[in-house]
Amino acid sequence: MSKKLISxxxxxxxxxxxxxxxTLLVHFLREELSLTGTHxxxxxxxxxxxxxxxxxxxxxxxxxxAVQCDGSEVRTVEGLASGGVLHAVQxxxxxxxxxxxxxxxxxxxxxxxxxxxxxxxxxEAEVRAGMAGNLCRCxxxxxxxxxxxxxxxxxxxxxxxxx
Amino acid sequence: xxxxxxxxxxxxxxxxxxKLLGELGGDAKLLAGGHSLLPMMKLRFAQPSHLIDLxxxxxxxxxxxxxxxxxxxxxxxxxxxxxxxLLQQKVPLLPEVVGQIADPQVxxxxxxxxxxxxxDAANDHPAVAIALDATLVxxxxxxxxxxxxxxFYHGMYFTEMAENEILCEIRVPAFAPRTGYAYAKxxxxxxxxxxxxxxxxxxMNGGKVExxxxxxxxxxxxxxxxTDAEQALTGKVLNETTIDDAAARAMAICDPAEDLRGDxxxxxxxxxxxxxxxxxxxxxxxx
Numbered sequence: 001m002s003k004k005l006i007s008x009x010x011x012x013x014x015x016x017x018x019x020x021x022x023t024l025l026v027h028f029l030r031e032e033l034s035l036t037g038t039h040x041x042x043x044x045x046x047x048x049x050x051x052x053x054x055x056x057x058x059x060x061x062x063x064x065x066a067v068q069c070d071g072s073e074v075r076t077v078e079g080l081a082s083g084g085v086l087h088a089v090q091x092x093x094x095x096x097x098x099x100x101x102x103x104x105x106x107x108x109x110x111x112x113x114x115x116x117x118x119x120x121x122x123x124e125a126e127v128r129a130g131m132a133g134n135l136c137r138c139x140x141x142x143x144x145x146x147x148x149x150x151x152x153x154x155x156x157x158x159x160x161x162x163x
Numbered sequence: 164x165x166x167x168x169x170x171x172x173x174x175x176x177x178x179x180x181x182k183l184l185g186e187l188g189g190d191a192k193l194l195a196g197g198h199s200l201l202p203m204m205k206l207r208f209a210q211p212s213h214l215i216d217l218x219x220x221x222x223x224x225x226x227x228x229x230x231x232x233x234x235x236x237x238x239x240x241x242x243x244x245x246x247x248x249l250l251q252q253k254v255p256l257l258p259e260v261v262g263q264i265a266d267p268q269v270x271x272x273x274x275x276x277x278x279x280x281x282x283d284a285a286n287d288h289p290a291v292a293i294a295l296d297a298t299l300v301x302x303x304x305x306x307x308x309x310x311x312x313x314x315f316y317h318g319m320y321f322t323e324m325a326e327n328e329i330l331c332e333i334r335v336p337a338f339a340p341r342t343g344y345a346y347a348k349x350x351x352x353x354x355x356x357x358x359x360x361x362x363x364x365x366x367m368n369g370g371k372v373e374x375x376x377x378x379x380x381x382x383x384x385x386x387x388x389x390t391d392a393e394q395a396l397t398g399k400v401l402n403e404t405t406i407d408d409a410a411a412r413a414m415a416i417c418d419p420a421e422d423l424r425g426d427x428x429x430x431x432x433x434x435x436x437x438x439x440x441x442x443x444x445x446x447x448x449x450x
Contacts, residue, residue: 021171044202063197063202065201067216070173132267133268
């Protein structure tokens with residue numbers, strides 16, 4: 001079972017590593033790259049705690065092999081804030097109390113930022129459908145939905161200001 | 164949970180994948196979206212020595228129109244079906260179904276071909292493919308062959324696809340104008356498999372059912388075509404009596420397995436309910 005050399009761009013930085021084919025992307029991120037922001041929840045592709053972007057799409061990194069990401073661009077929660085400034089979704093979760101224990105939050109944030117690219121002006125129902133792949137055991141989701149709507153507003157304002 | 168060790172191959176063409184499949188033999192498995200196979204490998208229900216990843220084969224992706232058929236590459240992911248203008252216009256049942264499968268992240272990886280070829284009657288595409296009268300195009304060392312979806316399923320995880328074949332295309336007849344359709348699915352929560360579900364494709368003429376195809380998800384070891392129910396409805400006006408009769412005939416062929424989603428009696432009853440709802444929705448769309 002020979003190792004494979006892969007090259008992956010993670011949060012803007014290209015890394016090359018030899019990995020066992022069976023290494024899941026989430027283990028590659030956490031153990032090989034020490035990016036432990038991406039959490040392992042259910043490990044069965046239900047809970048969404050391990051959600052990251054691969055080539056501009058939300059995926060569950062517990063159910064994708066690292067070797068499958070050879071040549072891909074990956075973005076994790078560590079790549080969200082820039083220059084010490086929180087991303088709008090991070091600000092939203094902070095302002096609207098979108099977390100309690102925080103375990104699901106990295107996956108929530110990563111799905112929320114991608115969802116808001118896909119749908120910049122969502123209704124509450126669209127937020128709930130768009131976030132349906134992420135489970136939270138604390139909040140009851142109300143504040144998560146508010147946080148995503150807050151972030152949507154912020155991002156639209158930023159867009160308008162730039163236009 | 165980490166899968167057992169295996170060797171990994173990522174061919175760029177169908178020919179290359181078939182060659183690998185021939186050389187590596189029965190210990191090789193094809194990897195599509197991976198959202199059934201990888202979890203099974205983690206649990207050691209599957210322990211292939213070789214994984215042949217089909218994700219880099221561009222020829223297996225995409226949706227196109229060919230005459231009166233819509234041709235869907237087997238590695239087309241669910242979200243591409245959901246967002247396809249062509250499908251929304253020509254086979255709107257498929258986007259309706261896909262919106263009820265899994266969740267956004269899983270739909271970015273899961274493929275229609277993987278869902279069909281896995282051979283799990285709890286998946287949604289198998290019964291839907293039967294209701295759509297889809298044709299599955301398999302390629303092996305001797306070339307391509309076509310199999311009707313309704314002849315594809317032999318048992319749980321046991322299909323017509325041979326070990327040395329790859330599912331390449333799903334060919335679906337485009338809907339004629341005023342074709343009614345519906346997929347009614349009962350699930351415990353978003354993203355779950357069906358406790359019971361029914362797919363209906365129907366045409367009406369002069370207030371009567373001209374033709375109807377009915378297929379059932381997770382009602383037995385294989386997806387079921389409810390032929391008796393179809394025949395009972397053909398040429399009839401849809402009303403409470405004829406719908407009840409069709410539901411009873413569909414329930415008569417159900418042979419579901421008891422699991423966390425319910426016992427046999429409950430699942431059978433719910434299959435009847437889902438069929439009633441699907442028939443009513445489909446009829447309302449025959450305009």
